[in-house]
Amino acid sequence: MTHNLIRKLLIIGLCSLFSAAVTAQTFIFTAIPDEDETKLVERFRGIADYLSEELDADVKYIPVKSYAAAVSAFRNNQVQLAWFGGLSGVQARSLVPGSQAIAQGTEDQAFYVYFIAHESTGLDRQDSLPEDVRGKTFTFGSKGSTSGRLIPEYLIRETFGEAPEDVFSRVGYSGNHTRTLRLVESGTYEVGAMNFAVWEKELENGNIDTDAVKVIWKTPGFPNYQWSIRGDVDENYGEGFTDRVREALLSLDDPELLESFPRSDFIPASNDDYEPIRKVAKEIGIID
Amino acid sequence: MLSYPTVRTSLIFLAIALVGLLFADIAITANNPWRDLGNFFLGVLTPNFFSSEGLLTALLRTVAFAFVGVTVGGVCGFFLALVYRFLPVRVFCAFIRAIHELFWALIFLQFFGFHPLTGVLAIAIPYSGIFAKVYSEILEEADPEPGRLLPPGTGTIAAFLYTRIPDCWVQLRTYTAYRLECGLRSSAILGFVGLPTLGFYLETSFSQGMYSDAGAMLILFYVLIATIPLWVRPKLLPVYIVGAPFFLGDGLPIVWGNVERFFTEDIVPSPLRDGEGLAGLLPWLNELMIEQALPGIWNTVVLTQIALVATGILTLLAFPLISNHFGGPIRRTSGHIFLVIARSTPEYILAYILLQLWGPSMLPAVVALALHNGGIIGHLIGRQTNTIRLRSDAPKGFNRYSWELVPRIYRSFLAFLFYRWEIIMRETAILGILGIYTLGFYVDSAIQSIRFDQAMVLILITAMLNIGVDILGRYIRRKLALQTMPTC
Numbered sequence: 001m002t003h004n005l006i007r008k009l010l011i012i013g014l015c016s017l018f019s020a021a022v023t024a025q026t027f028i029f030t031a032i033p034d035e036d037e038t039k040l041v042e043r044f045r046g047i048a049d050y051l052s053e054e055l056d057a058d059v060k061y062i063p064v065k066s067y068a069a070a071v072s073a074f075r076n077n078q079v080q081l082a083w084f085g086g087l088s089g090v091q092a093r094s095l096v097p098g099s100q101a102i103a104q105g106t107e108d109q110a111f112y113v114y115f116i117a118h119e120s121t122g123l124d125r126q127d128s129l130p131e132d133v134r135g136k137t138f139t140f141g142s143k144g145s146t147s148g149r150l151i152p153e154y155l156i157r158e159t160f161g162e163a164p165e166d167v168f169s170r171v172g173y174s175g176n177h178t179r180t181l182r183l184v185e186s187g188t189y190e191v192g193a194m195n196f197a198v199w200e201k202e203l204e205n206g207n208i209d210t211d212a213v214k215v216i217w218k219t220p221g222f223p224n225y226q227w228s229i230r231g232d233v234d235e236n237y238g239e240g241f242t243d244r245v246r247e248a249l250l251s252l253d254d255p256e257l258l259e260s261f262p263r264s265d266f267i268p269a270s271n272d273d274y275e276p277i278r279k280v281a282k283e284i285g286i287i288d
Numbered sequence: 289m290l291s292y293p294t295v296r297t298s299l300i301f302l303a304i305a306l307v308g309l310l311f312a313d314i315a316i317t318a319n320n321p322w323r324d325l326g327n328f329f330l331g332v333l334t335p336n337f338f339s340s341e342g343l344l345t346a347l348l349r350t351v352a353f354a355f356v357g358v359t360v361g362g363v364c365g366f367f368l369a370l371v372y373r374f375l376p377v378r379v380f381c382a383f384i385r386a387i388h389e390l391f392w393a394l395i396f397l398q399f400f401g402f403h404p405l406t407g408v409l410a411i412a413i414p415y416s417g418i419f420a421k422v423y424s425e426i427l428e429e430a431d432p433e434p435g436r437l438l439p440p441g442t443g444t445i446a447a448f449l450y451t452r453i454p455d456c457w458v459q460l461r462t463y464t465a466y467r468l469e470c471g472l473r474s475s476a477i478l479g480f481v482g483l484p485t486l487g488f489y490l491e492t493s494f495s496q497g498m499y500s501d502a503g504a505m506l507i508l509f510y511v512l513i514a515t516i517p518l519w520v521r522p523k524l525l526p527v528y529i530v531g532a533p534f535f536l537g538d539g540l541p542i543v544w545g546n547v548e549r550f551f552t553e554d555i556v557p558s559p560l561r562d563g564e565g566l567a568g569l570l571p572w573l574n575e576l577m578i579e580q581a582l583p584g585i586w587n588t589v590v591l592t593q594i595a596l597v598a599t600g601i602l603t604l605l606a607f608p609l610i611s612n613h614f615g616g617p618i619r620r621t622s623g624h625i626f627l628v629i630a631r632s633t634p635e636y637i638l639a640y641i642l643l644q645l646w647g648p649s650m651l652p653a654v655v656a657l658a659l660h661n662g663g664i665i666g667h668l669i670g671r672q673t674n675t676i677r678l679r680s681d682a683p684k685g686f687n688r689y690s691w692e693l694v695p696r697i698y699r700s701f702l703a704f705l706f707y708r709w710e711i712i713m714r715e716t717a718i719l720g721i722l723g724i725y726t727l728g729f730y731v732d733s734a735i736q737s738i739r740f741d742q743a744m745v746l747i748l749i750t751a752m753l754n755i756g757v758d759i760l761g762r763y764i765r766r767k768l769a770l771q772t773m774p775t776c
Binding site for chain 2: 028036037038062064065066067068069071072073075076077078079091095118120137142143144170172173175176178179182183186187188189286287288
């Protein structure tokens with residue numbers, strides 16, 4: 001025990017020597033890793049530059065490896081702002097009193113999930129989840145994703161009255177939407193569920209082999225992504241800082257930056273907008 | 289043959305693994321696994337060293353975390369070794385080393401976040417436990433004679449430093465150097481959970497199919513490990529040890545309130561937190577056991593047993609590659625390179641690569657564990673056969689292998705294998721993070737859904753399982769009178 005303590009003190013001493021570089025006044029944000037990291041880094045560095053200029057403050061983006069890491073960083077006040085999915089936003093805001101959703105994309109008011117299938121399944125597009133997906137292999141996105149996990153799982157349970165593990169012969173978690181697309185495209189999984197916006201963007205960029213994979217169902221809409229900010233930001237960064245961040249995000253009109261999300265523009269959001277997500281998450285037991 | 293206890297034990301383990309295979313999920317689900325594997329090897333052959341701006345920094349961080357972690361672990365482990373004879377110390381050490389570095393990292397990430405301390409402690413804590421055990425074993429073996437010759441009144445510390453340490457100095461040094469190599473591997477994989485080491489970039493390039501970038505990183509990592517004897521010199525060590533803490537990066541500042549919250553709220557089982565008391569605790573535990581812990585334990589055990597036997601088989605196939613008794617220098621050199629690559633690649637990275645290529649099932653995990661551990665044991669056994677002198681008229685080829693060499697090395701082969709049993713299980717559990725349904729899968733799921741109370745219980749169960757296997761392994765080694773060596 002004593003050694004343990006000595007060890008800790010020793011390292012803390014060592015670390016304090018060189019941990020001062022990130023000053024308390026740097027405004028740091030993160031985002032859930034829902035797509036290929038290279039794209040995210042490019043997109044959010046652009047946002048960081050934009051916010052730095054608009055807010056006249058030092059703004060920095062840090063990439064994380066999991067949805068939970070984004071939520072934890074927000075909760076632990078290591079980041080003050082985050083681009084969350086519906087579910088991760090609900091989780092994060094319930095852990096940080098006073099935090100609020102301040103902006104969402106226009107598309108996030110009614111967001112969709114695409115169920116996609118490999119051509120070998122012979123499945124065609126329908127108006128509901130095809131009964132024939134039973135017994136196929138299936139991949140979600142990340143375990144903490146709204147469009148990659150929460151909504152598809154909810155709809156699978158609603159359609160079949162069973163857990164996904166019982167409906168499909170194999171259930172995996174690809175990690176993010178781009179991976180889901182690639183895994184179904186290559187046939188590693190026969191069916192998958194992913195964020196419609198990622199699909200549309202990849203399709204537009206010519207990155208999808210449409211002979212190998214197609215959309216078999218477009219789900220009903222639900223609220224999704226949003227910018228959430230901690231409640232103590234005004235206290236630490238000056239009165240009215242939250243409003244300035246909101247203002248900056250809402251007035252973002254750089255077409256290239258918006259296209260990278262892809263969102264047409266950002267509109268105001270509130271915590272109540274995500275009540276449906278909280279209910280669904282509670283119903284299938286992802287949150288308590 | 290069946291009258292030999294070693295043969296009987298081997299056959300029992302073989303039978304368990306075969307039965308395990310019936311229940312295991314072994315499949316290649318990728319549509320075109322060979323094309324992907326081909327692309328991967330093409331990537332390794334056409335490495336792109338200039339892809340990521342962060343590559344060199346990542347290498348530097350990997351080395352820095354390894355040095356700080358192993359140094360802190362080594363110092364603490366040494367002091368713990370001095371009091372290792374006390375049962376509570378032994379239990380404490382067994383416990384901290386039963387939890388994998390990645391699990392420690394996942395725990396510290398929740399309250400220290402992306403601060404260098406997370407990575408340092410994730411390596412230092414389990415390594416302290418391992419160092420304590422092995423150092424104490426080495427110190428125990430020291431010749432007691434010099435101590436008896438000291439004049440009466442010699443101080444305990446002086447006696448220790450002048451009689452025991454010199455006698456074991458070489459072993460202590462060898463083992464510490466070996467651990468440093470392990471530390472580099474551990475440090476690299478910490479990147480997979482978000483620390484700024486090699487794994488961070490490796491994960492990024494792999495998941496996006498940028499195999500040339502990934503190939504470059506792997507090659508740099510092999511070179512780093514293979515050249516350890518060149519750049520880790522006794523005279524340079526103080527420089528590295530003093531300098532390393534300055535190269536861990538800044539990370540993000542620690543908010544100390546989070547630490548308190550983690551221990552007083554987050555990991556308290558939710559029924560207790562919500563004031564339901566003990567009445568709510570039992571159903572909570574019950575559900576956790578049935579839905580997560582038991583399937584996790586079952587898959588972990590099945591996979592461990594299959595991987596253990598696969599490791600054994602691979603070892604027996606691989607050791608002739610570097611043995612003087614077979615083949616010429618070219619074959620031995622290529623054998624050496626193969627085994628060095630197999631053992632230098634962390635299982636986690638191997639499993640990650642194979643999972644990407646073959647699709648999810650237990651197969652990539654079995655192959656990864658067998659390659660890595662088989663590489664390590666094969667190397668040791670191969671070297672051991674080089675000390676065996678055969679008669680000049682000894683049989684050649686397969687007969688030499690099966691009638692001369694295997695019987696001679698079989699006992700130490702089993703000793704190494706049972707020694708690594710616990711290590712294989714530790715790794716098996718952690719591979720769950722990659723999506724195989726072992727205990728790590730459920731730990732990761734709990735963390736992803738911000739249920740640290742469940743994650744902690746599952747990590748504790750994983751630790752208990754490891755300690756159990758460790759005890760069983762030692763019992764079997766004692767029963768079979770197998771000699772163990774700490775440097776494995």
